Amino acid sequence: SYVLTQAPSVSVAPGQTARITCEGDDIETKSVHWYQQKSGQAPVLVVYDDSDRPSGIPERFSGSNSGNTATLIISRVEAGDEADYYCQVWGSSYYFVFGSGTKVTVL
Amino acid sequence: QVQLQESGPGLVRPSGTLSLACTVSGASVISTNSWSWVRQTPGKGLEWIGEINHSGTTNYNPSLKSRVTMSVDTSKNQFFLTLASVTAADTAVYYCARDRRRTAYFFDFWGQGTLVTVSS
Numbered sequence: 001s002y003v004l005t006q007a008p009s010v011s012v013a014p015g016q017t018a019r020i021t022c023e024g025d026d027i028e029t030k031s032v033h034w035y036q037q038k039s040g041q042a043p044v045l046v047v048y049d050d051s052d053r054p055s056g057i058p059e060r061f062s063g064s065n066s067g068n069t070a071t072l073i074i075s076r077v078e079a080g081d082e083a084d085y086y087c088q089v090w091g092s093s094y095y096f097v098f099g100s101g102t103k104v105t106v107l
Numbered sequence: 108q109v110q111l112q113e114s115g116p117g118l119v120r121p122s123g124t125l126s127l128a129c130t131v132s133g134a135s136v137i138s139t140n141s142w143s144w145v146r147q148t149p150g151k152g153l154e155w156i157g158e159i160n161h162s163g164t165t166n167y168n169p170s171l172k173s174r175v176t177m178s179v180d181t182s183k184n185q186f187f188l189t190l191a192s193v194t195a196a197d198t199a200v201y202y203c204a205r206d207r208r209r210t211a212y213f214f215d216f217w218g219q220g221t222l223v224t225v226s227s
Contacts, residue, residue, distance in 0.1 A: 001169075031211035035153075042202055042217040043153065049210045086153055090212040095166055096143070096155035 004087055004099035011105045018074040020102045022087030025068060030089045032070040034063060037101075038083045046085075047072060074104070082106045109133040111203045111218035119197075119225050125190040129203030129218060130183070137161040137181050141206040143214065144177070144188045146199040154199075158206055159186055193225045 005023040012018040022032060032050050035043035045054050047063040050070065060075045074081055087099040115127035129142065136142060144156040157167035159177040167175045171190070179186040190197060200222050204214040 031209075033211075033213035035214075042220050043214070044217070045213060045215055048207075048213050048215075052209070054215065088153075088213060095158070095168070096145075096212065096214075098153040098155070101152045 001094045002089060002091055002097050004089065004097055006085075006087060006099040006102045008100070009103045009105065011107055012074075012077045013107045014077055014079060016077055018077050018081070018104055020072040020074070020085050020104065022070040022072070022099050023068055024070070024089065027068055027070050027089070028066050030065075030091070032063065032065050033088045034061075034072045035086045035088065036081075036083045037086065043086065077104075077106055079106050109205060109216040111205065111216060113201060113203050113218045113221040115221060115223070117222060117224060119193050119223060120227055121194055121225055123193055123225075125188070125193050125197065125201075125223055125225075127188045127201055127203075127221065127223070128185050129187070130185050131205075132184070134205065134216075135161075135181075136179055136184050136186055141166075142179070142186045143204045143206055145202045145204055145214070145217075147202070147220070148196075148199045156188065156190075156201075195225050197223070198225045199223060 034047040036046045037043045050065040051063040062073045084101045110132045141158045141160045143158040174191045176189045200220040202220045204217045207215040
């Protein structure tokens with residue numbers, strides 16, 4: 001199986017930039033997707049295929065993927081961005097794998 | 108807008124069978140998409156359980172494969188999950204979701220989730 005590693009938590013001040021990382025072996029060869037999960041709610045897709053945004057997701061959410069690290073970037077962080085964020089990849093031998101999640105706290 | 112809604116018992120006895128349904132609206136289970144179940148144990152992360160397409164073809168997480176069965180009812184636009192021989196470790200919020208693919212597969216729509224507790 002494929003393992004994705006995320007830092008447990010990230011803290012950021014309002015208006016600043018949050019960077020949430022997802023590490024995996026040669027992850028740059030895979031498409032990485034990101035979900036936001038607010039307390040008590042279902043996950044919501046915020047970035048797919050490394051850097052594309054679904055309709056309705058603010059441009060403040062972006063992504064990158066290089067080497068062994070994929071990154072979700074939240075610019076101009078707002079209080080409403082406080083949530084858990086999960087990365088996910090798909091492979092034909094293991095199907096869907098999620099990272100362990102990163103809790104983003106807005107100070 | 109695609110919507111998914113999980114339904115089923117919130118309490119299952121140990122060694123019993125967990126059974127859930129997912130009702131889809133705004134889309135048809137008879138489509139090129141597959142449909143998945145994902146669970147989240149309390150305070151922990153997300154775990155993919157398995158997927159099914161409209162013709163009934165399934166793929167399961169190897170860690171759960173021996174206990175999981177999925178099915179689909181195209182006439183009711185629903186798909187189903189059964190998990191046998193449950194233990195307390197199967198206590199979780201269970202989500203149904205739609206698979207989507209651009210470059211690779213992801214989940215573009217999720218149900219609100221339903222908490223299933225395994226307890227006597």
